[in-house]
Amino acid sequence: MVSHNANAQSDSGSRDRLATNSRLIVVSNRLPVTIKVDSSQPGGYSFALSSGGLVSALSGAKKRMSFTWIGWPGLSVPTREDELFIESKLEKEYSCRPVWLDPDVADAHYNGFSNSILWPLFHYHPGEMNFDEGNWLAYREANLRFAESVREIVRKGDMVWVQDYHLMLLPLMLRTLIEGSSAQGSVSQRELEHVRHGVDGSSHLAHSSGLAAPPGSEAAEHSAAQVASGHSHRTSTTATNLNVQSGTTAQAVAAMEEDDEDGDGKGRGTADGTTSRGSVKIGFFLHTPFPSSEIYRILPVRREILLGVLHCDLVGFHTYDYARHFLSSCTRILGLPTMPNGAEFEGRYVHVGTYPIGIEPAQFIEGLARDAVKTRMRALERRFEGVKIIVGVDRLDYIKGIPQKLHALETFLQEHPEWVGKVVLVQVAVPSRQDVEEYQNLRAIINEAVGRINGRFGTVESMPIHFIHRSVNFEELCALYAISDACLVTSTRDGMNLVSYEYIACQQQRNGVMILSEFAGAAQSLNGSLIVNPWDKFAVADAIHEALTMASVTRKANFDKLSRYVNKHTASWWGTSFVAE
Numbered sequence: 001m002v003s004h005n006a007n008a009q010s011d012s013g014s015r016d017r018l019a020t021n022s023r024l025i026v027v028s029n030r031l032p033v034t035i036k037v038d039s040s041q042p043g044g045y046s047f048a049l050s051s052g053g054l055v056s057a058l059s060g061a062k063k064r065m066s067f068t069w070i071g072w073p074g075l076s077v078p079t080r081e082d083e084l085f086i087e088s089k090l091e092k093e094y095s096c097r098p099v100w101l102d103p104d105v106a107d108a109h110y111n112g113f114s115n116s117i118l119w120p121l122f123h124y125h126p127g128e129m130n131f132d133e134g135n136w137l138a139y140r141e142a143n144l145r146f147a148e149s150v151r152e153i154v155r156k157g158d159m160v161w162v163q164d165y166h167l168m169l170l171p172l173m174l175r176t177l178i179e180g181s182s183a184q185g186s187v188s189q190r191e192l193e194h195v196r197h198g199v200d201g202s203s204h205l206a207h208s209s210g211l212a213a214p215p216g217s218e219a220a221e222h223s224a225a226q227v228a229s230g231h232s233h234r235t236s237t238t239a240t241n242l243n244v245q246s247g248t249t250a251q252a253v254a255a256m257e258e259d260d261e262d263g264d265g266k267g268r269g270t271a272d273g274t275t276s277r278g279s280v281k282i283g284f285f286l287h288t289p290f291p292s293s294e295i296y297r298i299l300p301v302r303r304e305i306l307l308g309v310l311h312c313d314l315v316g317f318h319t320y321d322y323a324r325h326f327l328s329s330c331t332r333i334l335g336l337p338t339m340p341n342g343a344e345f346e347g348r349y350v351h352v353g354t355y356p357i358g359i360e361p362a363q364f365i366e367g368l369a370r371d372a373v374k375t376r377m378r379a380l381e382r383r384f385e386g387v388k389i390i391v392g393v394d395r396l397d398y399i400k401g402i403p404q405k406l407h408a409l410e411t412f413l414q415e416h417p418e419w420v421g422k423v424v425l426v427q428v429a430v431p432s433r434q435d436v437e438e439y440q441n442l443r444a445i446i447n448e449a450v451g452r453i454n455g456r457f458g459t460v461e462s463m464p465i466h467f468i469h470r471s472v473n474f475e476e477l478c479a480l481y482a483i484s485d486a487c488l489v490t491s492t493r494d495g496m497n498l499v500s501y502e503y504i505a506c507q508q509q510r511n512g513v514m515i516l517s518e519f520a521g522a523a524q525s526l527n528g529s530l531i532v533n534p535w536d537k538f539a540v541a542d543a544i545h546e547a548l549t550m551a552s553v554t555r556k557a558n559f560d561k562l563s564r565y566v567n568k569h570t571a572s573w574w575g576t577s578f579v580a581e
């Protein structure tokens with residue numbers, strides 16, 4: 001395992017090794033640019049750089065390398081002229097390339113498969129998982145569209161960094177498209193049809209009978225072809241093998257050298273546009289947890305998803321536990337030999353490591369210095385004079401444990417009536433994925449709990465919960481973080497949780513207390529927080545009490561530890577470490 005500390009130690013050296021002439025292609029489901037129809041703008045569309053962890057995280061790498069970002073633009077437009085206008089603007093001003101998806105494919109890929117199957121399963125909610133074969137087909141189709149889009153621009157020596165659970169088949173599809181079925185061969189039209197539709201045009205889930213396919217078995221060898229074509233190993237005799245088989249590496253290297261006969265280091269691909277094996281580095285980073293193999297094996301397409309990712313050179317996770325779960329799934333489901341820092345797959349070693357993401361604290365320090373934020377802070381402090389404030393900021397998502405948070409607050413007020421009227425929870429719940437049924441149900445549950453608790457403990461003068469069901473702007477967010485005495489994160493699972501980092505970045509003055517779920521990835525890093533089990537409402541209520549009564553010297557000592565970590569392990573540190581590795 002590339003340990004967290006090992007990364008820290010090698011960081012400056014590996015940053016220096018980042019070649020300035022390397023090209024980085026980042027691929028994520030969404031582009032970091034929000035495009036809206038706006039008739040007042042030239043061309044009829046407005047463009048704005050989205051905020052968010054990934055955008056900040058890649059800013060460091062962006063300064064050092066030539067950089068292109070490929071992703072879904074978040075809309076479909078009526079004419080090819082509109083597409084061309086958007087493509088040109090994105091390329092010139094944002095170094096981005098859109099992947100145009102049919103609206104139905106985009107919906108079934110994002111809402112249907114990514115957020116109704118992978119998301120619940122990866123967050124230990126198998127009960128919310130709605131497996132549907134049509135959504136799986138759309139997931140494959142969308143991944144193939146992304147792979148084709150990368151193939152159009154990728155050159156020998158490039159690095160392709162694929163982000164998150166929306167694109168887990170992309171590494172396999174990209175390798176197949178750029179490297180062909182063998183070092184000397186090219187990807188035939190028929191093979192590409194298999195990638196797109198399956199051999200007979202149907203979806204063909206792989207119904208593996210047992211867990212592990214013995215290494216080297218027919219099932220293991222044909223697995224990549226099955227994923228791409230949709231064929232199970234039961235039908236593998238009819239599947240065309242799209243794998244670059246082990247043993248062809250020497251030929252591949254020779255082919256690559258021939259390929260660069262003009263010596264410009266760029267290569268020219270083969271006549272059909274394929275490049276040779278290993279000439280492009282592919283990395284994958286999962287922003288969510290990877291669940292225990294006991295949960296992961298529920299997924300009907302468990303083999304296909306693992307095989308998709310295993311075509312990378314480097315696979316990264318936020319925590320050691322997620323990496324370990326991934327490797328144990330590779331062993332149990334595919335029968336692969338694994339080591340703590342990777343897996344052997346088709347004659348190659350796929351490196352697996354931990355790279356905890358961070359934020360850019362300077363952005364928040366700069367935010368707090370703005371006059372508008374200072375004015376807002378003073379107004380909020382006046383409004384809540386004599387009252388302690390607990391802040392919660394979450395997307396309205398069932399993984400964020402908002403009902404658990406509300407029950408814990410209720411328990412605290414019941415056990416400590418002396419605090420009624422003297423503490424408020426300001427909970428920002430950002431609307432999210434509202435086309436998915438589970439998210440609609442959650443809203444009703446939370447509304448009911450807020451109403452009940454406010455009805456029970458509220459008075460004419462004050463309400464214990466201020467519930468804001470919308471997104472807030474950056475200045476309001478900075479002010480809210482800064483004036484709060486504690487931040488409460490009760491996620492039942494969370495890849496990392498950047499809100500906890502952002503809160504710390506805004507607490508220079510107040511040294512507020514971070515109460516953090518042990519099930520958030522951040523709990524592994526944020527030493528100095530009060531770590532809680534969100535399912536234990538009494539333990540969370542105790543932590544609230546401890547936070548509200550903590551001596552200032554203890555708060556300062558905790559804050560100093562937290563602040564050191566957040567300021568060192570920044571977003572750009574994360575991006576640069578991964579790319580350098």
Ligand SMILES: O=P(O)(O)OC[C@H]1O[C@H](O[C@H]2O[C@H](CO)[C@@H](O)[C@H](O)[C@H]2O)[C@H](O)[C@@H](O)[C@@H]1O
Pocket residue numbers: 030053164287288357432433494495496497498
């Ligand atoms: O794009 P959305 O569907 O609106 O969702 C927003 C993001 O949610 C997920 O975030 C994860 O990544 C964070 C950064 O690594 C991490 O701190 C958090 O714990 C994760 O939940 C999702 O993975 C992203 O792709 C979405 O953009």
Ligand SMILES: O=c1ccn([C@@H]2O[C@H](COP(=O)(O)OP(=O)(O)O)[C@@H](O)[C@H]2O)c(=O)[nH]1
Pocket residue numbers: 052053393394395428430470471472473477496497498499500502
């Ligand atoms: O109204 C808001 C409130 C918060 N955030 C941001 O949403 C991100 C949430 O990231 P986190 O890792 O905590 O969870 P995720 O939502 O990605 O699962 C943070 O950067 C917040 O600043 C936002 O965009 N709009």
